[in-house]
Amino acid sequence: MNRSALLEQLAERCRHGLRAAGAAPRYQPTGFTALDALLPGGGWPLGALNEIMPAQPGIGELSLLLPALIALARSGRYLALIAPPWLPYPPALAQRGLPLAQLLLVQPTTPRDALWATEQTLRCPAFGAVLAWPAQVEERSLRRLQLAAEAGGSAGWLYRPTHAAEASSPAALRLQLEALPAGALQVRIRKVRGGAPGAVVVHPAAAA
Amino acid sequence: MLWLCILPPPLDAAALQRLGWWAQQWSGDISVRAAEAEAAATRSDPSLRHDVLWLEIGASLALFGGLAALLARIEAALGELDYPFRHGMAPTPAAALLRARAGCSAPCADTAALQRSWRAFRLQWLALPEATLAALAASGLTRIDQVLALPSDALARRFGPATTRALRRLQGLEAEPLPRLGLPTRYHSRCEFAAEVHDTQALRFPLQRLLGEFQGYLRARDRAVQDFTLCLEHAHHAETRLQVGTAQPERAAARLLALLALQLEKLALPEGVRALRVEARRFTAPSVLQQDLFDAAVEQQQQWHETCDRLRAALGPGALSLPRLQADHRPERAYRYAPVADAAGSDHAPVAAPRPCMLLPEPQPLAAPPQLLAGPERIESGWWSGEDATRDYFAACDARGSRLWVYFDRQRGGWYLHGLWS
Numbered sequence: 001m002n003r004s005a006l007l008e009q010l011a012e013r014c015r016h017g018l019r020a021a022g023a024a025p026r027y028q029p030t031g032f033t034a035l036d037a038l039l040p041g042g043g044w045p046l047g048a049l050n051e052i053m054p055a056q057p058g059i060g061e062l063s064l065l066l067p068a069l070i071a072l073a074r075s076g077r078y079l080a081l082i083a084p085p086w087l088p089y090p091p092a093l094a095q096r097g098l099p100l101a102q103l104l105l106v107q108p109t110t111p112r113d114a115l116w117a118t119e120q121t122l123r124c125p126a127f128g129a130v131l132a133w134p135a136q137v138e139e140r141s142l143r144r145l146q147l148a149a150e151a152g153g154s155a156g157w158l159y160r161p162t163h164a165a166e167a168s169s170p171a172a173l174r175l176q177l178e179a180l181p182a183g184a185l186q187v188r189i190r191k192v193r194g195g196a197p198g199a200v201v202v203h204p205a206a207a208a
Numbered sequence: 209m210l211w212l213c214i215l216p217p218p219l220d221a222a223a224l225q226r227l228g229w230w231a232q233q234w235s236g237d238i239s240v241r242a243a244e245a246e247a248a249a250t251r252s253d254p255s256l257r258h259d260v261l262w263l264e265i266g267a268s269l270a271l272f273g274g275l276a277a278l279l280a281r282i283e284a285a286l287g288e289l290d291y292p293f294r295h296g297m298a299p300t301p302a303a304a305l306l307r308a309r310a311g312c313s314a315p316c317a318d319t320a321a322l323q324r325s326w327r328a329f330r331l332q333w334l335a336l337p338e339a340t341l342a343a344l345a346a347s348g349l350t351r352i353d354q355v356l357a358l359p360s361d362a363l364a365r366r367f368g369p370a371t372t373r374a375l376r377r378l379q380g381l382e383a384e385p386l387p388r389l390g391l392p393t394r395y396h397s398r399c400e401f402a403a404e405v406h407d408t409q410a411l412r413f414p415l416q417r418l419l420g421e422f423q424g425y426l427r428a429r430d431r432a433v434q435d436f437t438l439c440l441e442h443a444h445h446a447e448t449r450l451q452v453g454t455a456q457p458e459r460a461a462a463r464l465l466a467l468l469a470l471q472l473e474k475l476a477l478p479e480g481v482r483a484l485r486v487e488a489r490r491f492t493a494p495s496v497l498q499q500d501l502f503d504a505a506v507e508q509q510q511q512w513h514e515t516c517d518r519l520r521a522a523l524g525p526g527a528l529s530l531p532r533l534q535a536d537h538r539p540e541r542a543y544r545y546a547p548v549a550d551a552a553g554s555d556h557a558p559v560a561a562p563r564p565c566m567l568l569p570e571p572q573p574l575a576a577p578p579q580l581l582a583g584p585e586r587i588e589s590g591w592w593s594g595e596d597a598t599r600d601y602f603a604a605c606d607a608r609g610s611r612l613w614v615y616f617d618r619q620r621g622g623w624y625l626h627g628l629w630s
Binding site: 088 | 505508509511512514515516518519522523524526527528529530531532533539542543545548558559560562563564565566567568569608609610611612627628629630
């Protein structure tokens with residue numbers, strides 16, 4: 001690299017840094033037009049915590065995120081899955097187009113370690129998305145995770161039980177999911193920063 | 209040629225050799241001589257017996273930006289090792305040793321300056337046999353310039369050929385036979401404590417020195433490590449072993465220390481620590497990526513590696529893994545989760561038939577046949593694997609709307625849940 005190219009690159013990085021500092025929060029389209037229409041910014045907020053509260057497992061709660069995860073991974077960022085209750089199945093993820101090389105599975109042995117790992121990965125700018133299945137989270141821990149996501153600029157998705165919706169949370173977006181017939185998924189927005197609650201039906205095509 | 213001679217505090221032979229390996233980051237030409245060897249060679253006054261480390265730095269000057277810059281680096285690095293030391297510098301190894309012994313650390317870079325300097329040094333620094341020194345003193349000769357003024361054949365006749373040889377080596381008229389230090393293929397270093405250490409915090413300082421030496425060794429070989437072991441030796445208990453693994457080749461002592469500190473923090477010592485050992489067997493080429501600060505992708509990869517290392521140090525090496533595909537039609541064998549340091553990519557294509565996002569670690573028997581949505585897909589496990597089985601897989605759903613991946617076991621009968629269409 002010659003000297004002028006190097007200086008130009010440095011200057012570009014400085015300009016980019018200035019833009020990033022004053023920029024509004026960024027969004028990642030969900031891949032579902034109906035859902036994007038309900039979300040301020042038109043997608044998942046990045047640099048923020050999102051809560052997903054499925055009524056039961058196996059209704060498309062992971063498939064709902066896949067279009068966004070694939071887009072984030074293709075932009076070169078890494079994905080972390082922390083303490084999932086079952087094994088994310090690599091052949092299925094590869095079929096849908098997720099680059100496996102950018103996926104990291106973290107299986108800590110204690111709930112405390114799982115929270116710590118979630119915070120560490122959220123804080124690292126290399127991770128574009130962090131999906132975590134915490135056993136129990138207090139509001140104080142949620143606040144830490146929200147701050148970590150803001151620092152790292154990544155999207156954090158926490159899978160939580162439906163009754164968690166009763167307690168308050170600093171998350172930017174909180175969604176409840178319910179299964180409908182024929183593979184459809186009802187997405188109920190319990191809270192969204194800068195927007196209003198609402199509900200929408202999507203088809204995440206989880207099943208064949 | 210410019211020789212830097214360092215006199216460390218008394219060390220055992222292994223520690224002296226390690227110091228030599230450490231010094232190889234500054235020079236390719238290193239020699240060490242243990243105090244015993246020195247004594248045997250000269251039969252000199254015991255107070256003059258030293259462990260000696262020589263570095264030929266003449267060839268390294270340009271690389272490190274001149275004499276002052278190189279010396280400043282070496283002195284700073286020696287300071288980090290926390291060894292009190294003396295050093296001397298001269299165009300010949302013997303003269304460098306002489307100056308170090310005399311406590312004269314001012315550099316003497318050329319032969320002319322060396323010739324002018326003899327007046328300042330007494331003969332006793334030359335470590336000649338005591339009898340010879342006594343004979344010289346009896347003749348009124350106490351300074352080096354005085355003996356050098358005498359004809360050498362007369363000197364040899366009166367004080368023995370060893371005396372003239374020592375003088376010739378001192379001036380560089382005869383080569384000093386110094387064995388050049390090679391490099392070992394395995395690394396092993398140890399640091400023993402005078403008293404047992406009970407607090408892991410107190411281990412930090414000696415550890416810093418051990419890792420500093422390790423870094424010097426790695427730089428000298430232009431190598432890096434991805435895993436090494438720190439052993440904590442106890443009096444009665446089996447030693448405590450801490451494995452450190454990094455996602456990419458590493459050799460910076462500060463980073464290695466930070467990773468160990470994470471493990472030490474969580475460690476409950478069974479007993480006081482008597483000694484520390486650093487062991488490494490496998491070395492890799494250093495990562496060139498570390499130097500490239502201007503590429504965002506490289507920077508991101510670096511951050512990823514650092515976070516992985518931190519997670520692994522705190523959670524244990526088994527907690528982190530990367531998904532890989534394997535060419536096998538059996539669902540349980542079509543993937544594996546590989547350790548992070550495993551660089552092998554996965555280039556198998558996934559199966560075309562639909563697969564669920566989540567897999568149960570073990571298929572679970574279902575009490576009743578579920579409501580089937582799609583299927584069957586027949587999968588036969590190979591008779592060669594000793595688990596001959598034929599399974600008919602279906603997409604199904606349960607009463608609450610969860611979508612399941614189930615199979616009917618045709619050999620044993622019965623329905624099993626194997627995955628979830630999450």
